Amino acid sequence: VRSRFGSDRLDRGRAPRSPVASIGRRAGEASAAMAKEGPTTPFAKLYFSDEMISKYEPLVTAMELVNETEGKDEEVLKDYQHHLSRYRNFEWCSNWDGKKYDIVFYGVSGYTGYLMMEYLKRVALKKTKEHFTFAFAGRTPSKVEEMRDREFRGTQWEDTPVMQMSYDDIFSVIDLVKSARVVINVAGPYMLTQGEIMIDACVHMGVHYCDISGEVPWSLRVIDLHKHAQDAGVHIIPSTASAGGFPDFGVFMMAKKAREEWGEELRKAICYNSGGGAAAGASGGTLATRAAMAGAGDDVRKEMANPFSMGGFVADRDRWGVKYCNIEFGTGKVTPKIRSEDLDANMSKISEDKKLGVWRGPFVYSYFDTRIVRRSNMLFADLGDCPYGRNLNFMEYAMLPTEAVLQMQMAKGAGGGGGHETATA
Numbered sequence: 001v002r003s004r005f006g007s008d009r010l011d012r013g014r015a016p017r018s019p020v021a022s023i024g025r026r027a028g029e030a031s032a033a034m035a036k037e038g039p040t041t042p043f044a045k046l047y048f049s050d051e052m053i054s055k056y057e058p059l060v061t062a063m064e065l066v067n068e069t070e071g072k073d074e075e076v077l078k079d080y081q082h083h084l085s086r087y088r089n090f091e092w093c094s095n096w097d098g099k100k101y102d103i104v105f106y107g108v109s110g111y112t113g114y115l116m117m118e119y120l121k122r123v124a125l126k127k128t129k130e131h132f133t134f135a136f137a138g139r140t141p142s143k144v145e146e147m148r149d150r151e152f153r154g155t156q157w158e159d160t161p162v163m164q165m166s167y168d169d170i171f172s173v174i175d176l177v178k179s180a181r182v183v184i185n186v187a188g189p190y191m192l193t194q195g196e197i198m199i200d201a202c203v204h205m206g207v208h209y210c211d212i213s214g215e216v217p218w219s220l221r222v223i224d225l226h227k228h229a230q231d232a233g234v235h236i237i238p239s240t241a242s243a244g245g246f247p248d249f250g251v252f253m254m255a256k257k258a259r260e261e262w263g264e265e266l267r268k269a270i271c272y273n274s275g276g277g278a279a280a281g282a283s284g285g286t287l288a289t290r291a292a293m294a295g296a297g298d299d300v301r302k303e304m305a306n307p308f309s310m311g312g313f314v315a316d317r318d319r320w321g322v323k324y325c326n327i328e329f330g331t332g333k334v335t336p337k338i339r340s341e342d343l344d345a346n347m348s349k350i351s352e353d354k355k356l357g358v359w360r361g362p363f364v365y366s367y368f369d370t371r372i373v374r375r376s377n378m379l380f381a382d383l384g385d386c387p388y389g390r391n392l393n394f395m396e397y398a399m400l401p402t403e404a405v406l407q408m409q410m411a412k413g414a415g416g417g418g419g420h421e422t423a424t425a
Helices: 023-034 042-047 057-068 074-088 111-127 141-152 170-178 195-205 216-223 226-232 245-262 284-294 298-304 366-384 402-413
Strands: 101-106 134-138 162-164 180-185 208-211 268-273 325-327 334-336 349-353 358-361 393-399
Touching (some): 042 195, 111 134, 111 141, 134 141, 141 162, 162 170, 170 195, 180 195, 195 216, 245 366
Parallel strands (some): 101 134, 101 180, 134 162, 180 208, 268 393
Antiparallel strands (some): 349 358
């Protein structure tokens, strides 16, 4: 926090003539002394605001006394430093009991929370050799407690602590983050929440964060905190589950094997997904997320349609290595051209992979997972000079079931019009 908000230099401006200055003015002086130059982050905007600082009157009073004495009174300075330290360390407003959990799971009252508790009960707590502590949290503690009691009643974890946190209560955010070493957030749709406040609070307090999001708009908001987290040495990892996480990990492992065994980078990677069945469906949270993305504004939808909205762009080049470019009519704006092999249109068709003999079609997370893999490829290149591949092309499809392929082939044989090798879905 000290490095984030600068040194403890004093504001030696002229002291107010009035013996009774307003709390608002004094808060402004205190926030000016602490604020970082340039734009502030979501949590900082709330916590280091004049309104919030004015709630800690001992600090703004101490600030005024420093101004009145022009910083020459050692006792006044000492008092000011004391209150400034308490404010920066969140001590003055926190009800934290001092207990630190290895993991705090937030938003576990719904279907995803149920799955997470089931996994804890059946797998993690039984098979993980390393002991870890954990707590649950949510906006409505009674709902979280109900889920906990249903899943853990009669076990040694039936009294797992439950905390309350809501984004409109900055003090509850502070208490939750101070209680954790890692926060796992499963409360979506993420793009409809103020979740970046929690992430920013994690960065300020040195707490790692991950979630299970699968939303391009949310990921773009999180990317804004990348440099902030990097400077603080905090890991912020969204999309750690089936959306984003699984295909990215698969490409990582393939790139690792290619590099270690053959000394080569990946040029092309394809992820095929199979599963589901007649009884498969989407949860209420997933449906809400899809509805939120479908109703997004034009600017957001434009970013969602950009194959490289999260970075990792590989320009199209001719055989001499010169980039192809697009020139915008009327403005002359020049932009490098996207390779045809990277276009989303490739994943919107039903086609056959001739090499593997696999029929494939659109997959629900294709237009998200491809962005995540491209971003990881870029980060590995930028931060470690070890990308999956400098010219990587990554695509993702649903593997069509054998029954569907047989029906297509039968229709083709019968002349039913279903035998086209490629069709737009």
